[in-house]
Amino acid sequence: MESVVVLVDALTELFHRAIETALLVVSISPLIAVAGVLLFLLVIAAYLALSARWTAEQHVADLVHKIDAVSEKLSEAEKIGKFGSFTWDIEDPSESFWSEEMYALTGLFQRDKPPAIEAMVEVAHKADKEAVRTAWKSAMMRAGPFTFTYRIVLGSEQIRHVRVHGVTSVTSVGSEKRLLRITGVMHDITKEMEIDKAKSEFVSLASHQLKTPLTSIRWLSEALLGGKAGELVEKEKEYVSQILDANRRMVEMVNELLNVSKIELGTFATDLEEFDVCDLLARVVEEQKHMVDAKSIALRCICASDVPHLQGDKAMVRMILQNLVSNAIKYTLAKGSVECEITTGGARQDMLFIRVSDTGIGIPKAEQGRVFEKLHRASNAAELVPDGTGLGLYVVKSIAEKTGGNATFDSIEGKGTTFRVSVPLVWKENYEKKSVEM
C-alpha cells in the first residue's frame, strides 16, 4: 500500500512539473508543444488509472479489515457458546472448512487433520461410530436440514457429548439438482446431558421413595376396607375408598415418571425374552374392560394370524400397548368405538405394527405437532381427563424410536385418532449403549 502512495505522490509532482514545462515549451516550439500536450495527456491518464486502483485497493483493505473483525467476533462467540462451524464441500472437498472451535471440540489438531467428515466419525465413541457414519451418509444424500447427537472420546478418555445441526444444500444444473455442500455447527452439549442424567436419576430415586409410603397407604386402606380393624360404617367405607382411588392415581403417576427416567437413563431393553405379543394385547385389553363396559365402548382387537413371538423387552411392549389402548378408551366418549390391530411388515418382514384407532375427541390441529412432547397434553384431553401426566405418548415414541421403530398418528378433532407404532420383532440388547439420536 505504501508503494502506491509514494507512486501517486511522485506522479502528482510530475504532473505539476509537466504543466510548467509545457508552458515553457509552447513558447519555444509548436512541434515540441504538441509532443508536450500528448505527454501531458498520457501522464493524466496514468494518474487517473493509478488513483482508481488505489481507491479500489483501499476499499478491499477496508473489507478485509471488517471481515477479520467479524471473524474474530465469531470465533469468540463460538468459544463462549461452545460450538464450532464447518462447511463440507461435496464437489470439491479441498474447499471444506472447519472453524478453530471445531478442532477444539473434536480434540484434533489443525495441522494434522484436514477438515473432513471422516475425522468427525473417527473421534466418535466406538459404540456410536456406525450410527454417526450412517447419519453423515444420509445427510450427504438428501437436501435439507438434519440433526444428530453423539459422543466424542477425547485423548484422556473424557467423553464429550455433541449435537450436530446442519443443512445440505443443492444447486440446479439445467433440470438436474446436484448436492453442493453441507454447512453446519457442532455444539458441545455435555453439560446439558449431565444435567439431564442427574435429573432423571433424581426422578428415579424420588419415585422409589414415594412408592414406599404410597404402598403403606394402600395396604392400610385395604386392611380398613377389609374390616381388619373392625367393621366400617358406610361413610367411612366411602372415604377410605376415595383414599384408595387417590392413591391409585398417584401410584400411576409415579410409575409413569419412573418409566420416563428409565428410558432417559437408558436402563431399558436389558431383559429380552420371547413372548406372545397377541396374548399380551389380550391381557392389556382385559385390564381396560371395566372402563370399556362403563362407557359402553365397542372395542375390537385383531391380531394377524402370522404374527410370530416377539423377542424383546416385554415390559416396554406392554407399556406401548397399555398407553395406546387406555388413551383410546379414555378419550373416546360413551358409545364410541376403539379398534386395535397387530400385524407384521417392513422391507424384511422384521417389524411389528401396532394400530389403535378410536372415534374419540381427536387432537386439535394446532396442537398436533406437540403430541409426542414430554408433559404436553392437548387442551381438549386435559379438559376431559384432568389428571393425566402427558408422559404416555412420549414414552411410546421414545421406546419405538430407541428400538429402531417409529410412532405416527392421524387425527381429526371431534372425529377420532389413529396411532401407528412399529418396533422390531427382534430387539437388540442394550439400546442404552447407543447414544446417537437423530
Added chain:
Amino acid sequence: MSEKKQTVLLVEDEAPAALVLFAALESEGYMVLKATDGKEGLALALANHPDVILADLKMPKMGGMEMIHEIRQDSWGKKAEIIILTNVTDEKSLEEAMSEGTFHYMVKGDSSVADIVAKVRSRLSPTQ
C-alpha cells in the same frame, strides 16, 4: 395335639407397612418376628432360624442385600427361605438377589397384602 407355629421373620423399616404385614401374617396363624433393619434381622434370623424371611432391601444400618449375604454365609442360612419385598426394581438388584440364591422377589407397589401372605404360604412346607 398342639402344633408348633411356623415362624416368619419380617424385616421392614417402614412402620405402617410392617404394621399391616405383621397383622396379616399373625392372623394366618404364623409366629411373626419383627426387625426394622438388616442388622437386627440378621441377629434374629441366626438366633431363631425362621421358616421364611420377608426382607425389604433399602433399610438403615444394614441393607437387605447385605443381610441376605451374611445369612447365606451361615450353614443354616444357605438354604433359608427368603422373599425380597421391595420397591427397588432395577436389573442390578434383581441380579444381585439371584446371585445370593434368592429367587423370590416381590414388588411392593404391585402386590397386595393378600399376595404377600399367599407367597409366604407357598414357601412354607405343610405344618409339621
